[in-house]
Amino acid sequence: MRRMIPFLTLQPSRGQHAADAIALYTSLFEDGRELSREPWPEGSGAPEGAVQLAEIEVGAGQRLRLSDSPIEHAWDMSPGVSLWVDCADQAEQERVFAALLEGGTAMMPLDDYGFGPFGWVQDRFGVSWQLGVAADDQ
Incomplete structure (x- = not known):
């Protein structure tokens, strides 16, 4: 294995937006920064401006990937992880x-x-x- 990168799926239908999470998480640490961001294409069912895939560095070279789900899921984030x-x-x-x-x-x-x-x-x-x-x- 080369690396493991946590992947966060946010649900805009529940008020969770990857763009907002990116702004917060990259501001937490001195060397936080956005590495890439791809929007969902038109016709995907995702809200306008929704993020299909983004990768950020949150500090010390640690990365997170984030996405806005174009559909609502029955599950949500769990504090178990x-x-x-x-x-x-x-x-x-x-x-x-x-x-x-x-x-x-x-x-x-x-x-x-x-x-x-x-x-x-x-x-x-x-x-x-x-x-x-x-x-x-x-």
Whole structure:
């Protein structure tokens, strides 16, 4: 295997838009950036401006792929699968947690749970993030 890249399918019919997620996720980390974005073609059934496929870098070379689904699915995002982030320090952890929490839900508020500073948040798109601090920075 060369790499594994998480793929997030958003549902515009539920108010989840890949373009909004791209803007948020690339702003979270200093070196976040959009690498590519392809719109759905006319006639696909997707709303105007919907993203067929995008790839972003969210920091330290870590990538995510995102897409707006042109159809509504019965499923939604599950907190049973999370994106784990080793933050550089507690300041970054607090900043990222606060940004993800806007319109989202704190699954576990930022605190020291005995294994170091930790927080778990489900963002406004339904994506679950677990935020720790890299062990060498605790």
